[in-house]
Amino acid sequence: MNSLTTKKLKKSLVSTEFFVLVLIVLLAVFIEMQSGLFFTNNNLVDLLRSMIVPSIFALCAYLGFISTGPDVSFPLIAALSSYIATQFVVITGFQGSIAIVFLVAIAVGLVLGSINGFIIAKYNFPSLIVTLGTSTIFSGILLGAFEASRMELPATMADFGRQSLLAVTNAKAGIGSSLPMTFLIFVGLYIIVYFVLNHTMAGRGVFAVGGDETSAERAGFNVKLIRFGVFTVSGAIAAIAGVCYTVESLYYLPTEFAGEEMIVIAAVILGGTRLMGGVGTLKGTILGTLLITIVTNSLILVGIPVYWQKFFIGAIIIIGTAISVIQSHNLFKSKKSKDSKGLQNSEVVINETAQKQ
Amino acid sequence: MSENILSVKGVHKSFGGVHALKGVDLTIKKGEVHCLAGENGCGKSTIIKVISGVHKPDSGEVELNGKKYTSITPSEAIEAGVQIIYQDFSVFPNLTVMENLAINKALASKKKFINKKEFRRIAEEAVNKINFKVDLDALVEDLPVADKQLIAISRALLADAKLIIMDEPTTTLTKTEVKRLFEIIEDLKEQGVTILFVSHKLDEVYEICDSITIFRNGENVLSCQVSEMDDEKFAYYMTGRKFDSQNIKQNAKAGDSILEVKNLSAPGFDNVNFNLRKGEVLGISGQLGSGRTELSLALFGLLKPYEGSIVVDGKEVNITSPAKAQELGIALVPEDRLTEGLFLSQSIKRNINVTKLDELSSKLGVMNITALTDESKGWVKNIGVKTKDHEYPVQTLSGGNQQKVVLARWLATNPNVLILNAPTVGVDIGAKHDIHTLLRNLANEGRGIIVVSDDVKELVDVCDRVMVMQQGKIINEIASGDLNADMLSQYI
């Protein structure tokens, strides 16, 4: 028993989540020492606030990775579905519950996500290329067909955006920050996704498919259905993120979404999600997002010009993936190999998987 | 109701140019332990995958419990009560042992939610059944091969199966584990479960099977009761020739040492020593996971040794990459033709030329196309690759011809040491004989040959001596005089 717990302890000590946590703490202390502004109530609330939308997006990226591979279409699904939801309120003059607005967006997100899911599941094309393609299509629809542009939000939505869950003021600086209601949505989504992934057969199926597609098929999982389902649900989650973002910013701006995918993917990979599928935790995903949010939010606090941001994000993606790849080489001697004949236990030094997406 | 639980009729299945099944029949009676035997690559695993719905047959039908299917899906097969221990285990590397054990059962019972406690109970029940000691919370990818096989076995035993198909379930097991498995098979049989036991090991067949079907080269050549079998008959039907008809060893005289391995250790094997002489064919054998494959990889620069030394032609060398190995005159024909040997969709010509690119290109790297074409044409003719044109994709060839292409690629480098891992798996008898004869001829030319194989007959036929590996160590060496099939089978 004793050896078992120490083993577990050892394992959690080398886990990526732990590394990220240590990094976050170090970074926080560093920023605090440099600026004295990190552990102020308004900065912490600001951080939480900035984390909401990226964290929800991170779910989409995370689901893509553990089941299939990279998904880059969620920002445009968010943009398009929140646009339609907003337009729905504007045109119909809808005055009712905000929940209906979310439902409209979710319906659109489901449809858009199912397009991704259908193509990826049916043809087995690389998910990156498919989602790049669909996000260009969605962008064409949004900006070309709908001619979307900046919109003030109708009252129903703006009111929801202004409601705050928690408001603080920094006594010294006199700066206030508030946490919007969307924070609850973010927490709720993580709880639901956690439950589904860990406590339902469908959820375990997602991991099974990501871990070994052939075995999953032989065990009787419907691989195509699972992939289709994952991308469809991911569409709905992206739509929720889109509405959250829109109500938080109090207006709708169609061009604000694109580009977000890079930062989010960086966060998810940093959090220890394995690139080749099947491995990754929600805990890691949140920690990764937190780390990236701290980096992007706090560069200013320590006096680094904003235009270094891209550089840092690029560097973080590269270092993060490198660490995750190197770790998976060392910790688990075998690589995910399609041929399980005898080679599983050997460290054949070839990058058969590294090139593939 | 019929008394047959399974009846397969006229099933054909091709992969490109490989005709894995050429209209096979297979009938299994309820409650029996039926053996499916045949040499490696004769189509045993393929027919199983057809029965389980993993492969869709090109033609033919499968009848399970009196119900006919032209194409069955994996979940239909499971619902019909078929459980399979796949040869490649089919486990989930990223999940825990517990989940691997319990997930299939949960899936079969159409559960929607997961109860961790119940999962643990199911998993414990599974491992206890075969006295398998393992940490249920470990990730499967961290386990050794043998444990993966045990997981595959215990998982299949869990379900309330009517028919359990075991595809070479003993490849990594120790003697005691095999014995335990056989006890379980007896138990299952008493409970009325039907077993299809796939093996090419004669003693196993005698010990537990009631009846037997033998495949050869994608066709079924014999179905009878095990009681009607004897060694000679078995060997004859498996190989298509009389037991000792082949004598290709011409008492070659071994010359100087050409490859010497001293205290070599690498992931997968430990402290290996041997000396290969010019003109000698050395066999290396052992179970799956015994380190035989890793040893061949280390000699070819694909696995980095921790310690020990390799001496080639009297000089100590450091083989850091296959390119380096090639430079030193070492060649490896890998174990898995499909994933390691061939560029399936590329032409035969490119597949052969790959090792000659440096030699047949200008200093600036421009290929000498004529020379390369001649080279490839020459080999196709020399080694007897049956094809209409060497520009055809190599996937259009049959298994034996594909193997000849891989061989040609390496013979083209004129190696001094030729290592072959499982050289005749999935190769028809004609080509097999060709390859064996070729190996002896190459040895007679003064090269050193290493044959890594678990095909006892092959080892006896072509090797001058055989080293047997177990758990990464060489446990025995059988010299020429003592080399016979019975003797060898004891160890493998």
Place this chain on the structure above:
Amino acid sequence: MKLLKNNSLSLNQLDGNTARLLTMFVAIFLVASLTKPDMFLSSGNFQSMSKQLVEYGLLSLGVGIAMISGGIDLSVVYIANLSAIVTGMVMKALVLTAVGPELLLFILIAVLAGVLTGFLCGAFNGFLISKLHIPAMLATLGTMQLYMGIAIIISGGSTVSGIPRVFSQLISNSYLFGIPLSFFIYLFVVGFIIFIMSKTKFGMRVFLIGTNARAAAFSGIKINNVLIKTYILSGLLASLAGILSLARLSSAKADFGSSYIMQTILIVVLGGINPNGGYGTIRGIFLATITVQVISSFLNMFPEISNYYRDLIWGVAVIGVLIVNFSANKKTTAKLAKATAN
């Protein structure tokens, strides 16, 4: 007995796609010529078409080679921008006071600095992918941010302009038989890459690695070496594109042409490169490039069609082409199996 039929089969996979592309090109060309004869068939249009396609044509070559090797290079656009910025800045720094032949020398030095940038960026990509085993898609996704970041940092986030006029005059405004010099450069590069990929051992190895990297390692191919070269080549092509764009626009910026990423992938897929590696021809990429340019110019002749619709069309085209090639390949394989069955 089926000898003749069989011989054509082995080449079918390549020819099928080229034939489809050619048909498509001719059809669109005809439609454009018939519906907008005066605009489309004008020499001005041909000049601007041949100028426009050069940059993304070069980028597509790089992405295509990376894809043949089984990977992808998403960073090309930003390598191009970074190279253009480096070239521009070096040029500005050196050239301010110079005149006459000295000027030309300085321009040459600046161009070499740009090319060197492309080389280094490509080598870094190759290092990450081969030595560190980071999947190409993620490695180049990261370096794409990194190179953009570096470009922003060195340019201070603003547009680099004020390039000596000679430079743009020389490259962008010289014509030969009415065709811009940059197009000749492009044609030359296409020819060179066709040669590399079909006649050299390096090219053959790229194809083999893309088909089966594991088998390539077992065949003694030095995978890391080949992959690093592959991404260096892609980086060099990108820097060339960047330098040409610097000449055309007389300016450079860190985030120019972000939409080119999608377009290059479209062209490469349209050109018949298998996204899983190992298959495709440079000729196909070339055909796809000019086809896309013709479509693009044709669409431009309808001012009522918003630019954004073009995105929509590209997106649909990528997926459509993937599906068509997928089904066509499936058929070919089935035919091949059948033909060799007896």
